[in-house]
Amino acid sequence: MTQPQHDSRALRNALGRFATGVAVVTATDPDGHPIGLTVNSFSAVSLEPALVLWCLDNKSHNLEAFRRASHHAINILSVEQQDISNRFATWPADRFVSLPWQHGAGGAPVFPGCCATFEVANETAHAAGDHTLFIGRVERFGERVDLAPLLFHAGRYAALTADQED
Template sequence: MTQPQIDSRAFRNALGRFATGIAIVTAIDPDGNPIGLTVNAFSAVSLEPALVLWCLDNGSHNLEAFRHASHHAINILSVEQKDLSNRFATWPTDRFAGLPWQKGIGGAPVFPNCCATFEVANEAAHAGGDHTIFIGRVENFTETVALAPLLFHAGQYRKLADVQED
């Protein structure tokens, strides 16, 4: 069976019509150094047991470190953390330099002032086209209800607007 030809740029643009939250996923690499990157491919999988997933491009230089990490922290960013999102979406020498963070379960960096943080055991990794799908078993989580989430839609950062229904 032949696969239909899809324009990958047009496909990406269409996917961008789905508004997503922004997260920074962190872990400790085999040398004991913190690693992390910005993602918007994050989702709940199951309530019982508590499972979440996130996706990483197979071309990422951190792929093997994330595969071998015992734990990940998924830091859901607030609208006030756009600069943090940008920092972890680019490749500076040390993304963690000068940033406040604390060790979560398995040492995975947890950032302050996030909307929510999920500390997960690295349960499984599955091939998914040009990405790897990581499934994590939630061992701890925190939530700050008063913070608004940072969103991404159509290639731009966005924030929630209250919409009143009649």
């Protein structure tokens, strides 16, 4: 049942057994252009003060822009937004073309139709292995209780069944 620690593919597969929600984290780069990417590494940290975190691969071409951004938005995708998840997981592409969004705190793009959205002031970033951990202070948030979340499990999208909701 156990695998050697150095087997990164086996480790990734085992980590994938933890079902997560899917989010798109957005910000504006130093030139004012919107940036964003799909993540499943979002988590609550604290209620007082309201802090959340997410992680970004250190090889990401957006790493420095996210470090320098004053704010970012965490858009928790609904089951109807799988296409947005795919769009923001693909590179290179102009991810914002023909996609409706609004300016949130600090100009970070906020998408309509999400289960929840968190507009976050970028508090700190910590190196953690091959990723950078971003911790932010929630300034504004909203939720839609009528929408089911998009989930990711074992390398595939998933959704709650009707009897699992509420």
